Amino acid sequence: MEPTIKVALLGFGTVGSGVYQMLTENKSKITQKKQVDFEICKILVGNRTKHQAAIEKGVPITTDFSEILNDPTIQIVVEVMGSAETAREYIIHSLEAGKHVVTANKDALALYGDELTRVAKENNKNLFFEASVAGGIPIIRALTDSFIADSIQEVSGIINGTTNFIISRMSEEGESYEQALALAQEKGFAEADPTGDVEGLDAARKLIILVKLAFGYRMKLDDFPVSGITQLKQHDFDAAKHYGFTLKLIGSAKQLEEGFTARVGMYLVPLAHPLAMVKNEYNGVFVKGEAIGETMFYGPGAGSLPTANSVVADILAISDRIKWQQTESFLPLVSNDYSWHQAGTLVTDALVRVGDQEAVASLVSQKLNGEVSKYGADYMYLxxxxEQQLEELEANERVEAIYRKL
Amino acid sequence: MEPTIKVALLGFGTVGSGVYQMLTENKSKITQKKQVDFEICKILVGNRTKHQAAIEKGVPITTDFSEILNDPTIQIVVEVMGSAETAREYIIHSLEAGKHVVTANKDALALYGDELTRVAKENNKNLFFEASVAGGIPIIRALTDSFIADSIQEVSGIINGTTNFIISRMSEEGESYEQALALAQEKGFAEADPTGDVEGLDAARKLIILVKLAFGYRMKLDDFPVSGITQLKQHDFDAAKHYGFTLKLIGSAKQLEEGFTARVGMYLVPLAHPLAMVKNEYNGVFVKGEAIGETMFYGPGAGSLPTANSVVADILAISDRIKWQQTESFLPLVSNDYSWHQAGTLVTDALVRVGDQEAVASLVSQKLNGEVSKYGADYMYLxxxxEQQLEELEANERVEAIYRKL
Structure with a gap:
């Protein structure tokens, strides 16, 4: 007889139902491989009537969190709800009640990661979150387990599938931003209010988590520049291609000699760069380390089953640790101090779109340190x-968009 | 005071010296992150005089394996030697002497994996081998930890950097096979006798390991077709490109409705496939699962520090398990039975190179099930x-090469 580990789900949406499906359908396979059995004994939802069909099939739906919290036989709580504040509260209560926690909640981790880690440590419980960044891609585990002895120099990720889909439609199919966004909404990749995705905020929250794991730095949203894809024009892709690049929304952090730098924005990606092939709704995370060199992890960044697979991998990892009475919290508590780069010393290339031809002429005639090449009426490649000069250009009202080289 | 874990290295070549470098240079960082200290207290070599410089610097070189075997304070033995037979013997002795083992030896694992796993289990010791496939890419951990609850449908890998370098030079630089091989030898990517690489044997051994982890099947070298790159001609790349493909040496295993199929050989890879961008000496492993969908892991397949990084990750994983008195052997002992595909039912596309124009005409006029398109004088795309018809074509002496679609 295998030991049974009781699991509760908080949330029964896209990811929650995927987790339920995987743990019930693959039950015998998992039991055989891991010598452990799982039972999902409670699922917390906000509204019973929405889940009437599931209830009739015997899915153990509840609307009362205390039923989970006060059940000492529940060992693992899986938080897949959404709101950062409610998630924070439920995660803390669960850890304090002696339960291990798996969460896919990037917002809660980006905002309250330190607090959640501290509570997990204080209660000697595990807090895992593989699904919080890049859905199905096991990038968290790679950073915490595989690259732990290395010195990471760069993490650059296409970590928002919605915007990557829009960008791909514009770049590959010649659609306008509005057409591509409408299609993304039609396909369910973008929400009715796409602000969080298209303004780069979703990517920024994920970058905060990646930076913490890769560099040990605690960043806040205000600490680094964040921009999205709303300024993109169809013609930008032609200009980028002319210089050998494609354009991608990337969350990028680098440890340079000049200091640390992090940014979410549209980047010029060399066509031969591994991230250039990450298309449509897929995600890709590029990691460069002193020992490891250049690596890239590619896969689905969202979706019910890919994300559920990461959650289930975390549940299995915790079940191992329960078996061996071992605890571990991935997020490092101590954040190293870091020195932000000095904008004046950081040198790069960039493609700049300006409002009119006169503006180009005027900007080109400015005393710029680097070389300038013009493309069409609206673009110049510097x-x-x-970085200091780029920031000055950014403040110029004639400048419509600046795309830095990755 | 952190606990110190004593480690012995068997071998001080490319990988061994990289492991020594990482564990000594990153000592304080590792100690801080993992709360454990490492000491490399013995390094076994075949010949002391070769390592005189290291000995003078205080590196603890020995030529006597029994010094390691009989030292009960050594808890982890790292086997990075080379020969499968010697490695097998030393790994077994080490496990029996109560030591955990990390090995990078794909040959020993492909040939003696079951035996080594059994001995590890019997002695309640860990046997880890992340570096054995695709050097720096954490693909073993992804298969054993991240995708364990999923049903894997396909594993296809560019898992030999030497041949991928040669192929890239031919494809991108227009070099002949002989030129590209000579350059690979000059750069140290290919050995003086490149047979194991260019005939596909090295990739085949790695595929055996991947298949075991992904599907639980125990394959032997004679169980599946293996071919390499020696038949490649410059013009093949043009023909492949004409049909929208590039050519890559791939070890591929698929669980299809028709049964299981595995092969090492040159494949037609669609230009938009994630593996198409894996160039030069880099490796890439594509994994497709029922839940996870399509993922790809990209990185250096060899080299001193990338491979050492994987070995060190294994050492750290074992040190965790020592701390928690936990053991685990990755390789599954039980191999599921598997039903090989029936060649007659498996349908694919293929590019075929034939010796002369008459041969094309004659073959085209044969009753082939599919459609036939001709390219130039020497190629036909079917x-x-x-698969049965392809095997018949393979036996035809006028057929010079067959490239299946991945």
């Missing part, structure tokens, strides 16, 4: 320009 | 052809 080589070896300092 | 759509929807059965």
């Amino acid at each position: 080589s070896n320009i300092t | 759509s929807n052809i059965t």
Whole structure:
């Protein structure tokens, strides 16, 4: 007889129902491989009537969190709800009640990661969150387990599938931003209010988690520049291609000699770069380390079953630790101090779109350190320009968009 | 005071010296992150005089394995030697002497994996081998930890950097096979006798390991077709490109409705497939699962520090397990029975190179099930052809090469 580990789900939406499906349908396979059995004994939802069909099939739906919290036989709580504040509260209560927690909640981790980690440590419980970044891609485990002895120099990720889908439609199919966004909404990749995705905020929250694991730095949303895809124009892709690049929304953090730098925005990605092939709703995370060199992890960034697979992997990892009475909290409590780069010393290339031809002429005539090449009426490509100069350009009202080289 | 875990290395070549470098140079960082200290207290070599410089610097070189075997304070033995037979012997002795083992030895694992796993289990010791496939890419951990609840449908990997380098030079630089091989040898990517790489044997051994982890099947070298890159001609890449493909040496295993199929050989890879961008000496492993969908892991397949990074990750994983008195052997002992596909039912596309124009005409006039398209004088592209028909073509002496679609 295998030991049975009781699991409760908080939330029964896209991810929650995927977790339920995987744990029930693959039960015998998992039991055989891991010598452990799982039972999902409670599922917390906000509204019973919405889940009437599931209830009739015997799915153990409840609307009362205390039924979970006060059941000492429940060992693992899986938080897949959504709201950062409610998630924070439920995660803390669960950890304090002696339960291990798996969460897919990037917002809660980006905002309250330190507090959640501290509570997990204080209560000697595990807090795992593989699904919080890049859905189905096991990037968290790679950073915490596989690259732990290395010195990471760069993490750059296409970590928002919605915007990558829109970008791909614009780049590959010649659609306008509005057409591509409408299609993304039609396909369910984008929400009715797409602000969080298209403004880069979703990617920024995920970058905060990646930076913490890769560099040990505690960033806040205000600490680094974040922009999205709303300024994109169809013609931008032609200009980028002219110089050998494609354009991608990337959350990028680098440890350079000049200091640490992090940003979410549209980047020029060399066509031969591994991230250039990450298309449609897929995600990709590029990691460069002193020992490991260049690696890239590619896969689905969202979706019911891919994300559920990461959640289930966390549940299995915790069940191992329960078996061996071992605890571990992935998020490092101590954040190293870090020195932000000095904008004046950081040199890069960038493609700049300006409002009109006169503006180009006027900007080109400015004393820029680097070389300038013009493309069409609206674009200039600046080589070896300092970050400081780019920031000055950004403040110029004639400048419509700046795309830095990754 | 952190606990110190004593480690012995068997071998001080490319990988061994990389492991020594990482564990000594990153000592304080590792100690801080993992709350454990490591000491490499013995390094077994075949010949002391070769390592005189290291000995003078205080590296603890020995030529006597019994010094390691009989030292009860050594808890982890790292086997990075080379020969499968010697490695097998030393790994077994180490496990029997109560030591955990990390190995990078794909040959030993492909040939003696079951025996080594059995001995590890019997002695309640860990046997880890992340570095054995695709060097720096954490693909073993992904298969054993992250995708364990999923049903894997396909594993296809560019898992030999030497041949991928040669292929890239031919494809991108227009070099001949002989030129590209000579350059690979000059750069140290290919050995003086490149047989194991260019005939596909190295990839085949790695595929055996991947198949065991992904599908639980125990394959032997004679169980599946293995071919390499020696038949490649420059013009093949043009023909492949004409039909929207690039050519890659791939170890591929698929669980299809028709049964299980595995092969190492040159494949037609669609240009938009994630593996198409894996170039030069890099490796890439594509994994498709029922839940996870399509993922790909990209990175260096060899090299001192990337491979050492995987070995060190294994050492750290074992040190966790020592701390928690936990043991685990990755390789599953039980191999499921598997039903090989029936060649007659399996349908694919293929590009075929024939010796002369008459041969093309003659073959085209044969009653082939699928559609036939000709390219130049020497190539025909067959759509929807059965594996059985391809095998018949393979036996035809006028057929020089067959490239199946991945």
